Structure formats: C-alpha cells, structure tokens
Amino acid sequence: MKRGISRRGFLKGSIAGFCLSMLYPFQRGAKGQGNPISPLFWVKNIPLQPFYPGEDDNHHAGVDALFQLMGENGLKFYRSLDETSPLSGPSGMIQSNDIVLIKVNAQWKYRGCTNSDIIRGLVQRILDHPDGFDGEVVIFENGQGRGSLNCDTSSAYGGDTSIHANANNESHSFLYLVNTVFNDPRVSAYLLDPIRDTFIGATDHVTNGYRTYENVSYPCFTTAGGNRVELLDGIWQGNGYIQNLKVINVPVLKYHDTGGSEITASLKHFYGVVSMSDGYSNFRHYNGLGETCGKMVVSVRTPVLNIIDAIWVSFSSLSGYPANTTYQANQILACQDPVALDYWASKYILYPVSNNSHHLPTPGGNIDGWLTNARDIINGRGGLYDPDSGILIETVTKNEQEMLPLIFTFSETVSAPYTPQGVTNGVTGGIYTYVTGGAISETGHPVQYSFDWGDGTNSGWLPVGTTSAKKSWTSVGTYNVRAQARCANHTSFLSSWSEPLSVTISSPPSPPTNVQASDGTYMDKVEVTWEASVMATSYTVDRATSLSRRARKTTLGTTSEAYFNDTTAVPMKTYYYYVKASNLYGTSGFSSYDAGYRSDGRPPPPTNVQASDGASPEWVRVTWTASPEATSYTVYRATSTSRRATKVAIGTTSDTTYDDTTASIGKTYYYWVKASNLDGTSGFSAYDTGYR
Numbered sequence: 001m002k003r004g005i006s007r008r009g010f011l012k013g014s015i016a017g018f019c020l021s022m023l024y025p026f027q028r029g030a031k032g033q034g035n036p037i038s039p040l041f042w043v044k045n046i047p048l049q050p051f052y053p054g055e056d057d058n059h060h061a062g063v064d065a066l067f068q069l070m071g072e073n074g075l076k077f078y079r080s081l082d083e084t085s086p087l088s089g090p091s092g093m094i095q096s097n098d099i100v101l102i103k104v105n106a107q108w109k110y111r112g113c114t115n116s117d118i119i120r121g122l123v124q125r126i127l128d129h130p131d132g133f134d135g136e137v138v139i140f141e142n143g144q145g146r147g148s149l150n151c152d153t154s155s156a157y158g159g160d161t162s163i164h165a166n167a168n169n170e171s172h173s174f175l176y177l178v179n180t181v182f183n184d185p186r187v188s189a190y191l192l193d194p195i196r197d198t199f200i201g202a203t204d205h206v207t208n209g210y211r212t213y214e215n216v217s218y219p220c221f222t223t224a225g226g227n228r229v230e231l232l233d234g235i236w237q238g239n240g241y242i243q244n245l246k247v248i249n250v251p252v253l254k255y256h257d258t259g260g261s262e263i264t265a266s267l268k269h270f271y272g273v274v275s276m277s278d279g280y281s282n283f284r285h286y287n288g289l290g291e292t293c294g295k296m297v298v299s300v301r302t303p304v305l306n307i308i309d310a311i312w313v314s315f316s317s318l319s320g321y322p323a324n325t326t327y328q329a330n331q332i333l334a335c336q337d338p339v340a341l342d343y344w345a346s347k348y349i350l351y352p353v354s355n356n357s358h359h360l361p362t363p364g365g366n367i368d369g370w371l372t373n374a375r376d377i378i379n380g381r382g383g384l385y386d387p388d389s390g391i392l393i394e395t396v397t398k399n400e401q402e403m404l405p406l407i408f409t410f411s412e413t414v415s416a417p418y419t420p421q422g423v424t425n426g427v428t429g430g431i432y433t434y435v436t437g438g439a440i441s442e443t444g445h446p447v448q449y450s451f452d453w454g455d456g457t458n459s460g461w462l463p464v465g466t467t468s469a470k471k472s473w474t475s476v477g478t479y480n481v482r483a484q485a486r487c488a489n490h491t492s493f494l495s496s497w498s499e500p501l502s503v504t505i506s507s508p509p510s511p512p513t514n515v516q517a518s519d520g521t522y523m524d525k526v527e528v529t530w531e532a533s534v535m536a537t538s539y540t541v542d543r544a545t546s547l548s549r550r551a552r553k554t555t556l557g558t559t560s561e562a563y564f565n566d567t568t569a570v571p572m573k574t575y576y577y578y579v580k581a582s583n584l585y586g587t588s589g590f591s592s593y594d595a596g597y598r599s600d601g602r603p604p605p606p607t608n609v610q611a612s613d614g615a616s617p618e619w620v621r622v623t624w625t626a627s628p629e630a631t632s633y634t635v636y637r638a639t640s641t642s643r644r645a646t647k648v649a650i651g652t653t654s655d656t657t658y659d660d661t662t663a664s665i666g667k668t669y670y671y672w673v674k675a676s677n678l679d680g681t682s683g684f685s686a687y688d689t690g691y692r
C-alpha cells in the first residue's frame with residue numbers, strides 16, 4: 001500500500017529556528033571546503049500515543065514528522081523521481097530495491113534498548129516507498145553474547161527474564177514486529193551474537209561470520225530474504241557487489257560507564273557492530289573508542305541516517321532499569337553527521353535530564369575525547385559525502401557553530417471549553433455541581449475536562465465523556481471557577497482556560513448565644529432574649545417541655561429582633577427555649593437552651609438568698625433579692641437538705657432581710673425563702689447555709 005505523509009496532518013507542530021530563504025542546509029561549499037553546516041533534525045513533544053488511535057496502523061507520528069522535517073529542508077528519505085511528497089526526490093537515501101539494515105540496541109532490554117515503536121514506524125515508512133518497495137529491511141544487532149531481538153536478555157533486571165520491550169506495549173519486541181506486526185517476507189531480523197566468533201576470509205561469501213578490516217571487524221551474513229550482506233563491501237551478487245546496502249543507525253540515548261564513553265549515542269552504538277572477539281576489545285573501549293567509531297562509520301559503512309531515540313532517556317543506568325533511572329523525553333534527533341549528533345544529544349537532551357557534568361561534551365572531557373578522535377578519522381579519510389547513497393554531509397564537526405538544529409514541535413489545538421455553569425451564590429459546606437463542555441480537538445480526538453475551583457484545588461482530569469464535577473468550598477469568599485480541556489490521546493496538548501464563573505460562597509450565621517428565658521417575671525408571657533448573631537437577619541424560637549432527647553421542639557415563631565415573647569406558655573409550667581439564626585445563605589443550628597416559665601400572678605421565688613455564717617452571736621441574718629410583685633416573704637429553715645428533713649417556717653416579713661434569733665449557736669442550718677402576694681405564694685428559693 002502506498003501512503004503519502006498527509007496522514008501526518010492528524011497532528012501538527014511548528015518548525016523553529018531556521019529560515020529557508022536565507023540558508024539552505026545542504027548547500028555545499030567549494031570542493032574540498034566541506035559542507036558549511038551539519039543540520040540536525042529535532043522532533044520534540046512526540047505524542048505519548050504516537051500511533052493513530054483506533055487504527056491498526058504502524059505509522060509513528062514522531063518518525064513521520066522527522067521525515068517531513070528532513071524533506072522540507074532538502075534531505076529526502078526516499079530516492080525517487082516521484083517528487084509529489086516532500087519526503088521523496090532524486091537525491092534521497094532509500095531506493096525501492098535497497099537492503100536496509102536497521103541497527104538497534106538489543107544488547108539490553110526494557111528502556112536500555114532501542115524504542116521499538118520508532119522501529120515499527122521506520123520499517124513501515126521504508127515499506128511505503130513511493131516506487132513500491134521490493135528490497136529487504138533487516139533489523140540487526142550484535143549484542144556481544146547477551147543480545148536478544150526478543151527483548152528477553154536476563155542481565156541486570158532483578159532476575160526478570162521475561163520480555164520487556166522499550167515500547168508502549170512491552171510485548172512489542174523486535175522479533176514481534178518482524179513476526180507478528182509485519183509478517184512480511186521483506187522484513188526480517190538478524191542477531192550477530194552467534195557468528196561473532198567466526199572469522200572468514202575475503203573470498204568466503206557463504207559462511208556467516210566476521211571479516212577483519214585494519215583493527216576493526218564487520219559482519220557478513222545471509223539474510224532471511226536470501227541477500228548476502230557483507231557490510232563493508234556491499235551486497236554480494238555471485239560475481240561482484242552492488243551498493244544497494246543502506247544502514248540506518250537507531251541508538252537509544254543513555255548513560256554509559258563514568259570514565260569510559262560516559263554516554264551511548266550514535267557513534268558508540270554503531271561501534272557495537274564490530275566483534276569484540278577480534279582482539280581489540282580493551283583498546284577500543286578506552287583510548288581507541290573514537291578511532292574505532294570513526295573507522296566503522298567512514299571506512300566500513302556509513303549509515304545514511306542516524307536517529308537518536310530519546311523517547312525514554314536512561315540518565316543513570318546502562319540497562320534502562322529500574323524505571324526511576326529513565327526519563328520520558330519524547331524526542332528524536334537525527335543527523336547524517338554522527339559527531340555533531342552525539343555532541344548535540346549529550347549537551348541538549350541527556351545533560352538537561354541527568355544534570356551530570358560527565359554528560360557534557362566539554363573540551364578535555366571524555367566525550368570530547370572520542371568525538372575529536374572520531375572526527376579526525378572521518379575527516380582525515382575524506383569525510384562522508386556520498387551522493388549516490390543520499391549522504392549529503394561532507395565533513396563532520398564537533399563545533400557547535402557549524403551545527404544547525406531544525407526543530408519540529410508537536411502541538412494539537414484543543415479549543416477552550418465554555419464557561420462553567422452552576423450555582424453562583426452558595427454557602428460553605430454546600431455541595432454544588434458545575435458543568436462545562438464544548439471543547440473540540442481539531443483532530444477529532446476525544447477530550448477530557450478539568451475544573452479549577454479558584455481555591456488552589458482542581459477536579460483532576462475527568463474521564464472522557466464526563467463534563468461535570470461536584471465542589472464544596474470550606475471558606476467564605478469569591479472564587480473563579482474555570483475549565484480546561486486536553487486531548488485524551490495526547491495528554492500534553494491542552495486548551496486554554498474557559499472564561500471564569502464567579503462564585504460567591506457565604507456562610508450561614510452562628511447560633512445565637514446567651515439565650516435567657518424569663519422565670520415567672522411576667523403573667524402574660526415568657527420573654528426570651530439572646531445576643532444577636534453576626535450576619536443574621538432573622539431568628540426562630542423553639543420550645544420543649546423537657547430536656548429528654550426525644551422531647552419534641554415546637555417552633556413558636558420568627559422575628560428579626562433579638563427577643564421573642566412566648567404568650568402561649570401555660571402559667572407555672574417550665575419550658576426549655578432554643579433559638580436558631582438565619583440569613584439568605586442558611587440557618588444555624590440550635591443555641592443552648594434556657595428554662596423559663598410564665599407567672600400565674602404569684603411572685604417568682606426570691607433569688608440570691610444569703611444566710612450569715614457566724615457574723616453575730618445574736619442571730620443568723622438571711623437576705624434575698626426582692627421578687628417582682630411580692631408583698632411579703634416567709635423564711636424557712638431545716639437542719640439538712642434531705643428530702644425528709646422538715647422545712648420549718650420561722651418568720652414572715654415584707655422586708656428583704658430576716659434575722660433568725662432562734663438558731664442554736666454553732667449549728668449549721670439551711671435557709672429557704674418564699675415570696676407571696678394576693679395571688680398566692682411562690683415555690684421555694686434556692687437555699688443557703690448559715691450559722692449563729
């Protein structure tokens with residue numbers, strides 16, 4: 001199936017940092033002067049779900065954006081006379097009959113190996129060649145004895161020997177891509193581990209093994225599709241070589257040993273193709289690293305493209321494990337110049353994540369050392385320019401001034417949701433529902449909503465299809481409720497905020513305090529008074545006939561004053577009065593009660609009864625506060641407060657003082673007073689003790 005890149009329209013982005021009309025990146029200098037610059041193709045903010053949702057589709061949004069960015073800037077992925085797509089042109093890299101080797105990292109698994117989602121997208125794009133693809137794509141790796149294209153290497157994973165690919169679906173190992181996703185005779189895999197100890201001669205075109213070249217080595221093997229690959233020489237045809245052999249180098253960007261290479265990027269990754277059984281292992285790990293890398297790139301086989309996988313960056317482990325040693329950067333960076341590429345990736349992708357100064361290509365540091373050696377070998381042997389293979393770069397550089405980053409950043413416009421709808425005046429503790437909606441992803445993807453409640457909290461992202469959320473504020477205030485939307489498939493793409501809905505949260509008043517009910521003061525009522533509550537506009541008075549929890553409270557009435565007259569009380573019956581305060585926003589709970597009763601005409605018992613305690617040898621003086629409407633008082637005395645002790649009336653007076661001259665000296669008595677008038681006599685006052 002032929003497909004253009006137009007599907008890329010499902011996501012769009014912006015290209016930054018470069019003006020085509022001023023500088024064409026592949027404009028060559030005069031012969032021998034080298035290319036003026038090394039363009040770096042940098043795709044950022046790749047969606048978390050890079051495959052088109054809902055489609056069984058292998059096109060990877062990041063890979064597609066990369067090839068689009070390259071094509072728009074003169075580096076065509078496809079070599080074809082068909083120029084209808086920006087990916088395609090006569091100077092391109094991949095021909096329809098190429099044998100394309102994709103070098104992956106499969107010495108490790110999990111996030112220590114190359115992201116297989118990228119490989120899936122890359123293989124699909126090769127198969128999409130506009131002239132029809134009838135070559136072969138071979139995913140290959142030399143894991144030096146511990147590689148696995150099934151992503152089940154067992155070292156350094158806490159004993160876990162199961163399959164863990166670096167992919168959104170960890171079952172998608174490289175072999176899974178070949179056998180299940182593509183299942184196409186044009187797509188195969190080759191693991192070099194079993195042949196790395198076999199060395200063959202220059203005329204052996206049958207045995208799978210390695211040939212040495214200077215102090216490096218390169219593999220020669222027959223692919224599943226029957227193509228005889230001899231990496232330095234080309235594709236063996238029985239009587240000679242043809243050069244339809246292309247390598248695409250796809251390293252995962254990560255930490256490597258401190259004091260060694262420090263990082264793995266494109267050079268160190270391609271160097272992994274050599275056999276460590278050739279006797280130069282120690283040399284090339286340290287002093288010879290740059291030389292080995294350079295030689296592999298310039299003299300064995302130049303990758304037509306190096307694509308650094310920085311979807312997951314392992315910033316402090318070689319194995320990409322455990323997960324907290326990895327960071328999801330969602331970027332890829334590609335270049336035909338591996339020296340510029342590794343310089344840029346270390347400084348601008350890995351270092352900002354690791355914050356490890358070993359990861360900077362500082363002059364004199366380890367990275368600078370092998371970059372310098374690789375550069376000198378490559379440029380010293382004439383550079384990389386090979387227009388027949390689509391390699392347009394000439395010399396390589398570690399000079400940042402000679403690098404040109406071309407950036408594509410993904411974005412997806414999601415329109416703002418409408419202003420939230422719901423209650424605009426509420427009370428603390430009230431539970432209110434707010435509704436929003438109307439946000440649309442320009443790509444038609446489902447959206448999710450989130451409410452900001454204006455008090456420093458939010459609803460979190462609601463499930464797709466949910467447009468409402470409940471909120472309860474705890475403090476009085478005015479809050480701006482806003483909504484935001486995001487693409488549910490590409491959650492980094494957010495809408496702007498909706499217009500705010502202003503919500504005023506008020507509080508119901510507190511219960512009234514200091515409730516007082518009159519105790520027989522009036523014959524026509526019980527007067528209930530209280531202290532006004534802040535912000536209250538009205539009060540409701542209830543009464544009960546007992547304090548039992550089951551006693552029913554009866555509402556007597558409502559007033560805006562701070563008192564209420566209960567004219568329905570039965571005289572001499574004790575009631576318990578409660579008051580609630582209200583305003584627009586609600587009603588308080590009940591106040592504390594006070595007991596009160598209505599007089600039947602008799603005066604209320606005297607209050608504040610006091611008996612003297614040894615003040616005089618002649619008497620015990622009893623005093624009290626006058627009761628309203630009383631005309632006389634009778635004083636009672638007992639020798640205990642026991643219920644059976646007899647209260648003896650010892651005298652009557654119209655005054656509020658009585659001297660008991662009959663008390664025995666030194667003996668303690670209990671004194672009560674009753675008040676009387678023409679309507680009758682009150683009950684006993686509270687007692688007080690006294691002695692003569």
Ligand SMILES: [Zn+2]
Pocket residue numbers: 412441443445487488489490493
């Ligand atoms: Zn989306």
